[in-house]
Amino acid sequence: MSCKSILSTRKSQLSSNKAIAHLRKTLKIECSTILSSPSIQEALVSSLNSQPSAKSAALRPQKPRRSAERDEHLLLERSRQQEAYNQQCLYRIAASVTAFKVRDPDPSAVDGGHVLGLRFEVMTRGQFLQPYYVMLNRPYPGNAKFLRIHRHTVPPAIPLPGLAARHLPAPKQQSDDQGNPSSSLPRQDLERFVRSLRREIMRYHNRLGVSADLRRSLGAHSSHSLMAADGSLPPNTIVDVSIADTEAKQIRLTWADERNGRLVMDDDGRVVKFMVFGAEGRDWETTRQLGESQGRVEDVAKMLEEYAAGIEQQAGRE
Structure with missing residues (x-):
């Protein structure tokens, strides 16, 4: 089997796994939404009564009564659990x-x-x-x-x-208070x-979110999709987007040709500085071309995509 067919099979498997995971997540969300519906809860409670309503009777499946009641009890219990979970989430949102x-x-x-x-x-x-x-x-x-x-x-x-x-x-030490009787305790x-x-916690997570959004926008998490048959990547492909410091104020970009870029953000996650370094030191030309990509992460991602597209078009003409 050739390298190209192996890569194609692997990409197909990854795509299928992602689709299955997405469908499972969607199914859980839809089930939770249905069980949280007041009309569904009312129908479940009514169906367990000795004289169920017309709505609950219409919802009852064509099963033996004992089996149907067991399923309805399970659904009602799951519905109450979902209601308690919704109340907990509402409290966590309101009382941060x-x-x-x-x-x-x-x-x-x-x-x-x-x-x-x-x-x-x-x-x-x-x-x-x-x-x-x-x-x-x-x-x-x-x-x-x-x-x-x-x-x-x-x-x-x-x-x-x-x-x-x-x-x-x-509080101040007693010796300090004795030396200056008029001094007051700190408040x-x-x-x-x-x-x-x-505020600092939210700023920190906003900066983490900026790095994740930039990674998704540039497709650095799936750069193998751009890989050629011989396993090589275009030189302008960004292969890695990572956080460069503990405060998540700097983002490191890595291109396939081993160039490195550095995005510097403020406390709120806005890009204030951008630098590019090559094998011979700082790449002033690329830094100048991308120097306007300051501000929101969407603008930075758009500028980097336009820069990569410009290099590809220039290489195609040559």
Whole structure:
């Protein structure tokens, strides 16, 4: 079997697997939508009564009554589970930040083990991600109202220590107060801390989304579809789009001819700078041609596609 036929078979299999996965996902969504319908729930409840309504009788399949009742009980249970799940999702959307109290089981924990927990919800592309948690305790004996971060699950790309130092400053030492009696205690603002932290979390995920959108727009995840029979790629094909730093403010682009590009974004995910490097250092010509691709990621993807198309047309004329 030739290399070309192997690649064709592999692409066909990948396409079939994606189509099957898409159909399964669509089937789950359609089933959830049907079970969430009030009319369907009403028909299921009515069909289990001794005298079902005309609507529920019309929906009942032509099966033995015992088998039909068993199926209806299962559907009704699934419908109630879906209703509870919808209510949970609605709450998570409306209350993106939730405060709760927990107890530290450590016998030597400060403040009797009392801990204030903060839960931050994150959604991307219509799906909830794993929430982030921040645990606060009160470790200062002389200042019982002052909070301090005890534990957290926030990624290191988010400046949590800086936000805590700004909005949840620690109380001053007693020696400082004795030296300056008129000095007042610093003020903590938990509400501003929560708002600032949520804003930084959303900015971080927006930047991650920019990288994913750019990857999908440029087709870097499926560059094998452009592969020739001998396994080579056109030199202007972008083969990789990845994040270059922990804060997700820089995106690395890699072309098939081993050129590298770097997109620099601000906190909100807007492209503010673009650079291209070749084998001999910085590629000023390509940087100049693509230097106008600043702003939204859609503009950047369009500029890169036009640049690649221009190179292909020029190579075809030659």
